[in-house]
Structure formats: C-alpha cells, structure tokens
Amino acid sequence: MSANIRPSGVFDTSYAQDIALNRTRTDKLLSLGGFLVLLSIPLLTSEGPLGLGIIPNLWVGTLNRIAIFIIAVIGLNVLTGFTGLISLGHAAFMAVGAYTGAILGRELGLTFWLALPLAALITGTIGLLFGLPSLRVKGFYLAMATLAAQFIIPWVLRYPLEPLTNGSRPLEVPVPTLFGLSFASDSAMYYVIIPLAVVLALAARNILRTRVGRALISVRDNDIAAAQMGINVFSYKLQAFFIAALYAGIAGCLSAYNTNSVTLDGYLLDTSITMLAMLVIGGAGFPLGPMFGVTLVLMLQQIIIPTLISPLNDLLPRLLPFINPVNIYAALSPLLFGLILAVFLVFNPRGLAHRWEIIKIAWKLRPFSH
Amino acid sequence: MTTAGQSILTNRRVLRNVLLIGAACVLLAMLAPLVADQRPYRLLQSSITGVLVGGVYALIALGIVIINKASGVFNFAQGWMMLLGGLLFYTFFSASASISPLAALLLPALTAIMVTTTNSWRSLRQPRTLAIAVGITAVGFALLMLAGDDLRLVRAVVGAVFGAVLTGLAIERFAIRPLIGQPLFAMVLMTLAISELLHGVLQMIWGSVEIPLTVFAGLGTAGIPMPIRIQANESLGGTIIVRTELLVAFLLALLAFAAFVAFFRYTSVGLAMRATAENQKLAQSVGLRVRTILAVAWAIAAILAATAGVLQGGATSLSLNLPLLALSAFPAVLLGGLDSISGALIGGLVIGLVQEWANLLFPGTQAGTELAPYVVLMVVLIIRPDGLFGQKRIERI
Numbered sequence: 070m071s072a073n074i075r076p077s078g079v080f081d082t083s084y085a086q087d088i089a090l091n092r093t094r095t096d097k098l099l100s101l102g103g104f105l106v107l108l109s110i111p112l113l114t115s116e117g118p119l120g121l122g123i124i125p126n127l128w129v130g131t132l133n134r135i136a137i138f139i140i141a142v143i144g145l146n147v148l149t150g151f152t153g154l155i156s157l158g159h160a161a162f163m164a165v166g167a168y169t170g171a172i173l174g175r176e177l178g179l180t181f182w183l184a185l186p187l188a189a190l191i192t193g194t195i196g197l198l199f200g201l202p203s204l205r206v207k208g209f210y211l212a213m214a215t216l217a218a219q220f221i222i223p224w225v226l227r228y229p230l231e232p233l234t235n236g237s238r239p240l241e242v243p244v245p246t247l248f249g250l251s252f253a254s255d256s257a258m259y260y261v262i263i264p265l266a267v268v269l270a271l272a273a274r275n276i277l278r279t280r281v282g283r284a285l286i287s288v289r290d291n292d293i294a295a296a297q298m299g300i301n302v303f304s305y306k307l308q309a310f311f312i313a314a315l316y317a318g319i320a321g322c323l324s325a326y327n328t329n330s331v332t333l334d335g336y337l338l339d340t341s342i343t344m345l346a347m348l349v350i351g352g353a354g355f356p357l358g359p360m361f362g363v364t365l366v367l368m369l370q371q372i373i374i375p376t377l378i379s380p381l382n383d384l385l386p387r388l389l390p391f392i393n394p395v396n397i398y399a400a401l402s403p404l405l406f407g408l409i410l411a412v413f414l415v416f417n418p419r420g421l422a423h424r425w426e427i428i429k430i431a432w433k434l435r436p437f438s439h
Numbered sequence: 440m441t442t443a444g445q446s447i448l449t450n451r452r453v454l455r456n457v458l459l460i461g462a463a464c465v466l467l468a469m470l471a472p473l474v475a476d477q478r479p480y481r482l483l484q485s486s487i488t489g490v491l492v493g494g495v496y497a498l499i500a501l502g503i504v505i506i507n508k509a510s511g512v513f514n515f516a517q518g519w520m521m522l523l524g525g526l527l528f529y530t531f532f533s534a535s536a537s538i539s540p541l542a543a544l545l546l547p548a549l550t551a552i553m554v555t556t557t558n559s560w561r562s563l564r565q566p567r568t569l570a571i572a573v574g575i576t577a578v579g580f581a582l583l584m585l586a587g588d589d590l591r592l593v594r595a596v597v598g599a600v601f602g603a604v605l606t607g608l609a610i611e612r613f614a615i616r617p618l619i620g621q622p623l624f625a626m627v628l629m630t631l632a633i634s635e636l637l638h639g640v641l642q643m644i645w646g647s648v649e650i651p652l653t654v655f656a657g658l659g660t661a662g663i664p665m666p667i668r669i670q671a672n673e674s675l676g677g678t679i680i681v682r683t684e685l686l687v688a689f690l691l692a693l694l695a696f697a698a699f700v701a702f703f704r705y706t707s708v709g710l711a712m713r714a715t716a717e718n719q720k721l722a723q724s725v726g727l728r729v730r731t732i733l734a735v736a737w738a739i740a741a742i743l744a745a746t747a748g749v750l751q752g753g754a755t756s757l758s759l760n761l762p763l764l765a766l767s768a769f770p771a772v773l774l775g776g777l778d779s780i781s782g783a784l785i786g787g788l789v790i791g792l793v794q795e796w797a798n799l800l801f802p803g804t805q806a807g808t809e810l811a812p813y814v815v816l817m818v819v820l821i822i823r824p825d826g827l828f829g830q831k832r833i834e835r836i
Contacts, residue, residue: 149624153624155623155624155627201821202817202820202821205820205821205824206820206824208623209513209627210773210820210824212627213769213773213816213820214816214817214820216769216813216816217770217813217814217816217817217820220809220810220812220813221810221814223809224804224805224806224809224810227804228804228805228806338766342631342634342635345628345631346628346631346632349624349625353624385643391644392643392644393646395646396642396643396644396645396646396647399647400638400639400640400641400643401639401643403635403638403639403642404638404639404640404642404643405639406635407632407633407635407636407637407638408632408636408639410628410631410632410635411614411629411632411633411636414621414625414628415614415617415618418618418625
C-alpha cells in the first residue's frame, strides 16, 4: 500500500481522521456524485421514465453483470488479496449461492429478500467446510484443496441433488417482487444490485480498517510471525473463507434472480480462474482492485472481442492459411484473456489499482515529481 | 501415568487418528454393499482398465514433478502442453501430402534458436553455437521433409518433439523466468494464463472437433488381436476385455517413465538437475548453470507431456476435453508427493484405479472423472499433505 498523501493544507488531528474513507469535502462530494450518477443510468436509457435514450439499453444489463462479478471478486479479494489464500474454487461457491437461492424460492416459496441472506449464510457455511484443510495445509496445498471444492461441489449439485437442481438442465427461478412491484426488467434489478454492491464494497473496505482486517493482512504477510504475536491464524483463515463464500453466495444468488435461471455451466473451473485473473489484473489486496479488474475483463469479453472478430475473420486466415475462420470466435476469448493476464503478471504484477494509486499521488504532488 | 481413555481425549494426534479410522470404517460400510453387488469379472475388468489408464496419468504427473523439483512451479498447463504435443503429432502423422517447406524449416529453426540461446541471446554470436543451431535446423528440416507414408512415424515423432521443446523453452523463457522472485500466487496464475493461451491457440488452429489418432492401428494388421479377450466364464462369470490400444499405451508410458528415471539417475545432466532441485544457490556456486538446467527441465516436461498426449490420443482420441482429463493428474502428483518421481508413478496408477472403480460403482454420474480424484485429493491433503513419498517441509520465519 502506498502512503496516504493528503492535499496540501489538510492535516490529521485524530486517528479517526487518519483512517477516514472520505477525508476531504472533495472526496465526499465525488463519492456522492459518483453514486448518484451510477443510480441515474437506467433513467437515461430509452426505457427510462423520460425515454431519453442517451445511454444504450444494453448498458444496464452489462452493468448488472459487472456489479455481480464485482461482489464475487470482492469476496475473493478478502480471501486472496487480504489473507493470501489462493482459491481456485470461488465459482463453485457462487454456484452454491445461486442454487440455494433458487431452491429456497422455488421449493419453500420464500421471497427473494429472505432467500438472498439465507443463501449467503448457507454458502458461507459451506465455505467454512472447505476452509477446514487450512488447519493442516497452506499456500499451494490449500489452493489444491479449493480446486477439489471446485470439482466436488458441482458434482454434488449435478448428480445427487438432481431432483432439486434439475441436474445439467437450466433451473427456472421466480421473479423477485416487493409490495406488488415486480423486478423482472434489467433496470429494476439494477436498483437491487448496484446499491447492494456499493454497500458490500464499503463493508469489505471497512474490514481493512478493523482489528480483523489487520489480522488478516498479518496472516498474509507471514502467518508464523502472526501466530507468534498471538493471532489465532486458523480462526482468521476460517473467517476469511466465510466472508469470501458469503460474498460469492450473494453474487450467485443475485445472478440467479437476475437472469431468472441457473445452469452449472457458468460456475465451472474456468470461471474460478477468470475471477482470480480479474483480481490480479485489478490489483489483489487493493479495495479498488475488483472494480478495475472485473470491468476490464468483462469489457474485453463483451465489447472488445465482438468488435475485433470481423476484421480478424478477414485478416487471420489470409496471414496464416492453416487457420479455419470458423474457429476464431471461440478461440479469441481464451487467447486474449491468457495473453492479457500473462502481460499483467510480467509487467504490472500489482494490478491496475496500483497504477491508479501512482496516478493519484502524482496528481496530489504536482508540480513536484515526488 | 495416563490411562488409554485419558490419552484419547487429551492427545490430539490420537484423537485425529481415531476419527479418521472411524470415518474410513463408515465409508467402507457404505461402499461394501455396492462392491458386493458387482460381478467379480467386472471388478477385475475395472481394475485392469484403471491401472492401464493410470500409466498416462503417471507420465503427466512426472512432467509436473520434474518442473516442480527444478523450479518450484506447479505447472497447471501440463494438460494443454499434452494436447499440443498430441495435435502436432497428429498433423505430421496424417498429412497425406508433403508438409509445407516453410513450416518444416521454421519449426526446427525456432527450436534451435531457443535451445542455443538458453543462457543469453548473445550466444548466437559465437560461431560454434551458430553452427550447432544451423545443424539442428538442417537435421530437423531433413527429417520433417521425409515424404511417404512408411516414414510418417519418424516425421511425426520429430515434429512433436521439436514442437514440445519449443513450447517448453518458450514458456520458461518468456513466462516463468521474468517472474523469479514473485510470490507463489503469481506463478500459479502464470501457468493458468499459459493454459488459457494454449487453449486459444489450439482451438484456433485445430478447432474443437474430436480427432482420432490412429497411431496404434497398425497393431491389428500385425496379427495382434484387438481387443484382447480373456475368457473367465467359469471362475469370474464373464469375459474380460482389454483394449489393446490402452495396453500398448500403458506399456509405452512405463517405458518412457523408466527412460526418464534412468536419465535422472545415470546422466550428468540428470545429476545436475537433482543437485539444482536440492539447493539452487549451492548448485550455482559449484558451477552448475541453473538457467540451463531450468530450461532443460521445462523441455523434458514438455516432451513428457507430448508423449502422454500421443499415447492418450492413440488410446482414445484428441479433443479440447483432454486437458480436463489431465487435471486428474494433479491429485496423482499430490498423492505421490510433489517432489517424488516414484510417487508420480504410484499416484498415477492409484488415481486411474480409483477412477475406474468409481465409474463402476456409480454408473452414469461421471463420478470417475469429476469426483473420485478430487475426493482422493481432499483426503490426501487432510491426512498427509506431503503425499506418500514426498519430503516433509520444515518452515522457518
């Protein structure tokens, strides 16, 4: 983490000021303004009450997806970025959240507003279960334990629980309602997902300012030293697993109710890898990391690749005659994704959030260079 | 003076062992009726198939262990390197017309450049190194341009080996070497990034179709029965069918395994690799070229992966699902121990066995490929994280 550099003339006179999220009035205004802009986006589409059409309708759905993944990756950030435990099974926890949310709504008839916290808690508990090996193993071995979770959980959902989960076929999810209002459209879900994402992001940011957050970071930096200082390493590792699975559960449940159907296909190993990559591209351990990483990777998948595809379809087979144009579309996504991840790991291993900090500091220090 | 009852309650180790034994008993009691329901010949059939399938896993696991021993990186991309080797082999094996001369020149030339510049790009300035590079290229070019169907096996082997060495060296040079000194997290993600990259490249060139690799088709014409049937109607109540392709792939895998183990034990490069694995700084201070040795480790692992790919492709077929199957080798590595070569063999065979048994006991649920290896992985991590033959790690601050 970089040192806190204040604008000139701002001095801290108490610890509360030192750890404040919004230290200056400009900070506060910017945060509030940003939140209001975010909330006004569906109103500016052609489907909004004014029918302005300034912003394409597709943006709302894309922003929903981005926000859902941000929630999941924030959980992964608590586990991997703050505590240093690599998880290759985060998507499986999302699947647990999605299916428990859906099943609670379908079988027990619970409303979405009750199913969401329950699904989160159940997922958190399952996360605790798969965090148990951290009593014995750590580092790479723990990553392998989460890899096992990534295979065992979907298998259990697909085969033994088939009567509940519909197996490999999609499971329909009811539309959430509140006082007769139906949350069927993207814009309606937007007002559920975005405020929740903001609240959860602030909560994760707040963890860093507490005793728990400092303990998690000490476990990441050196767990033996942390244990020497009286930190219950195992307990904090389990807490990190619980928080991470909780966030994944919320994200999964939101995703299920957002698309009104669940399939396992979206929650397999490649999704787990994608989320880890999002975290590292954004900056692991930085509160802003998940936002940057998720936005960049999803933009790549949903905007950049579709625009690249038609010029590449013409160009590539001409340059390399052995390439079949049919294969380009499916191959482009893993190719570019792997390339970007590798480039980030070599040239910018601390992620976009670190770059952002550097830019912010340079801005505050101007006209001096350091 | 403690009684047995007290020690069970107070001694965590004893308590853990008692709990584990209890869990094992419950598991056995649950599985026993399922096993009892099976006809004996089917159990034997699954066991034989399992061991045969495990041979390829052992090869994949050996590649992972070699890289891990040399450079401390767990290579998640081994499965994709395996598919790459298999597909290259397929391309050179099945090309009915002669190969394009440009490709036949580029592949050995690039490999030669990567091999000779392992230490530094400047090595190419020395006339001797340059001569070696040109020599490798010429020999590779000549072998790849060999036309005619009778020599296509040679052509395919040469092509696959050059491709594998090129990939292994390129990965080591451009992806792993820049990350030296970075945390484990970065290394893990880098091998995952390489997997995605290879996935994209392979899908772009070969597409997502299933490609049967008919490398063992010649066995039938040579008079070997395909498949081999063992009549055991009286003793076991059925006929055991052993697929000849699987059997041959298994034997070749064992042969390759033995060859690489002999390489480690009896050659000076193998000795240097073992020394580097033991202590990198010490190896460097006695004059071993650690960089070269890391590159050699990656090249060998890539060749092993390609061998596994060809054998697996010959036994079943090549498709983009193959790397997913190769994930089963990860539990094999951990079961045997991350740094144990003999462990890779045992681990591979055990995982193969467990897979086939799970397929037999829980039909129609993909339990063999999707569940059983990972349950084994979980059990290993909880009971014995260092594996059966792995070295215990001692940690200092």
